[in-house]
Amino acid sequence: MSKTGRQFVRLARGLALVLLVVVGFAGGFIARAHFGPSTESIADQTDEETIWTCSMHPNVRRNAPGQCPLCGMDLIPLSHSAAARTELQMSEEAAKLLRIQTHPVTRRFVTTEVRMVGKVDYDETRIKTITAYVPGRIDRLFVDYTGITVRPGDHMVELYSPELISAQAEFLQTVEAVGRLTPNSSPTLAQSVRATLAAAADKLRLLGLTAEQVEQIERSGRVVDHLTIYAPRGGVVIEKNAHEGMYVQTGTRIYTIADLSRLWVKLDAYESDMQWLRYGQQVEFTTEAYPGQVFTGTISFIDPVLNDRTRTAKVRVIVDNPDGRLKPNLFVRATVRASVAAGGRVIDPRLADKWICPMHPEVVKDQAGTCDVCGMALVTATELGYAPAAVAGPPPLVIPASAPLITGTRAVVYVSDPNAAAPTFRLHEVRLGPRAGDDYIVLDGLRAGQHVVTNGAFKIDSEMQIRGKISMMNPDQDGPAPDAHDQARGDEGPPEGTDIQTHCPVMGNPIDKDIFTEYRGKKVYFCCPGCIEQFLAEPEKYLDKLPQFKVSQEPPQDPIQEDHRNHETDM
Structure with a gap:
């Protein structure tokens, strides 16, 4: 290879080496920027008060970074302050994305609706039975089928009775004896004969004859061979238990008449609704027979015993039915609206400080007295379970039913902080009273004027759980979380500390x-x-x-490090 070629190769190798170094530095920088500093560097930058927790198991608490003893995930830092553990701060954009809505905590009287179903029935107090007063034979039935409407005094049946004929003969003999008396007769004899006549007349009336029939027999001087029985009251014949030619004994049922001008509606109330129902309350109900028409009645009786099979109690309602539109056995849907005062007590302005008959709820008076129907002494509305106007107190503290997150034994709400620079929501544990319609009565944990989250509370709570803060499913627990071995055994953590509050900080009295x-x-x-x-x-x-x-003077110990030191001591 020529000299020029060798120089080119060395230059190419040098450039490749430089390129590798540059790529390495760039990769490290990108990785550091994307994934953040290592666990060790974070540990160096945090102070000794930082608490580490697991995003999947928020009850895990450690004083140093590491892995979760339950799932092995890397622990994340958590603020040590108690206030930060119960609040969540987010940006305005995040709050809009979560569609968070709040509602003020107010004091007001609330109304709850109790819905029940049932059916129309006869008023038992308006049912009459026609029976035979004397033994005999039915020779004629003027009402020979059920369903006929009768009026008071209508003839119903003719009865032949030898016993009645004998009683009439005795009566006529006494009438003749009275007629034979003269001014010269002994006063004692005259008094005795007249007393016998009165007794004979009473006997006829007790055997079923009316006063008019007795007078007619006395005027005519003849025995009536048949007894005519008349309707004691108006109504509808709902039972016919006899037929012509039938022999009857004293007390044999012949007819049953029901007055349908007033009826009962028997409703089924669930045990959870019993707290809102009171004697004398107004009830509205509808029926499929008359769509759109609302009928009204008054609660006259609440069964003191629940049906063990249906877990319901019967509620009896008195309903006037002057036009006869309502029929027995019609199915109805009823609603009772109860106003609720502080403490969950039912109030009714219509009955406040009134006097009511315990047998007839329609009889209501402004002062003590007796019932116009039955003569019983009236009782106060307070004795029937209503809160008196004088002690109804201020309206209860109320929040929407969508605000609390309920776990069965615990309820929490999230309250917005109006003074925070960014949307901030703080967890409050509350004690709820009964639910009244779309609202809950709050007994403790909130005050009027605060704003509770009504939409998005579950999303906030989920984020609180992910960050290892106190939440609906993660109540405040002091001390470190159990390790994997304790978790497997089902241990719930160490017992409570000895620093327990025993006296009220304001008055100094026992709590x-x-x-x-x-x-x-x-x-x-x-x-x-x-x-x-x-x-x-x-x-x-x-x-x-x-x-x-009060802040503890001793720094918290890491249970893992403590176990390690104990192990070295044993060695």
Whole structure:
């Protein structure tokens, strides 16, 4: 090879070497820019307070970078402050992409609707049975089929009875004895005869004769061989239990008459709806027979025992039916609207401070007295389960039903921070009362004026879980997470510490565990609800009285390093 050729080869090799070096540096720079610094470099740049967690198992906590003991993934840094563990900050664009919507926490009376199904039935108090007062033979039935509408006093049946004929003969003999009395007769005898006449007349009435029939027999002086039985009240004949020529005994049923001008509607109420139902409430219902028409009634009875098979209780409603449009056994769909006060108590302005008959709910008076129908003493609406107007109190604290995330025993909401520079949402654990329609009553954990997330809360919670923060499924747990061996055994972590709050920070009284709020991701307990508002107004004033906010003097130990040191000691 010539000298020129050898120089060209050396030059080409040099250029190739330079090119490799340049490509290597460029590749390293790109890789560093894309994947970020290594775990070791991050560890050098972070301070000793940084906590490391697993994005798949947020309950894992470590003081140094490494791998998750449960899944082997690289741990990620987590802020150590309690406030950061309960809040999530995002950009305006991210909030718009998540379609986050908020709603203010308000105090107002809410109305819940209880929907029930049932059917129309007879009013048992308006059913009459026509029976035979004396033994005999039915010679004629004036009403010979069911479904006939009768009026009070209509003749129903003619009955031949030897016993009745004998009683009439005794009565006529007594009438004749009274007629034979003279002014000269003994007063004692006259009084005895007249008493016998009155007793004989009463006997005829007890055997089924009316007062008019007894007077007619007395005037005519003749025995009536047949007894005519009349309808005791108006209504519809729903049963016919006899036929002509049939012999009957005393008490034998002949007809059953039902007055359909007032009916019952029997509804099935689920046990979860029983808390909203009260005696005397107004009920609206519809039926397929009359589409679009709404009928109204009043609750007159709530069954005190649930059906064990259907898990429902019968609710009886009194309904006026003057035009007879409603028929027994019609299926209905009913609605009861109950207004709810603080504490979940039912209120009804129509019955506030009124007096009601416990047997007839339609009888309502402004003062104590007796029922115009049955004569029973009236009772107050409070005795029937209504909240009196004087103690109904302020309206309850209410949030939309879409705001809380509920896990069964725990409920959380996300509250927006109006003072933050970027959209910030903080987790609050709340204690919910009953659900009232599209709202939940909040017993503790929020205050009026705050804004809760109603749309997008689950997305925020998912991001909180990914970042290893406190979330719906990851409640606050002190101490390190269990290792893989403890996880396999089902251990839930170390027991609670000894720094447990026992006294209210505001008043100094013993705490009530049902009265608490959440501050900086931790629960603070109080002796009464009034102390909560006082604490939230100046929280820094009371923090030194709370053991859960006192910083431990000893730095947290890494359980993996501690186990390694213990192993070296054993060696």
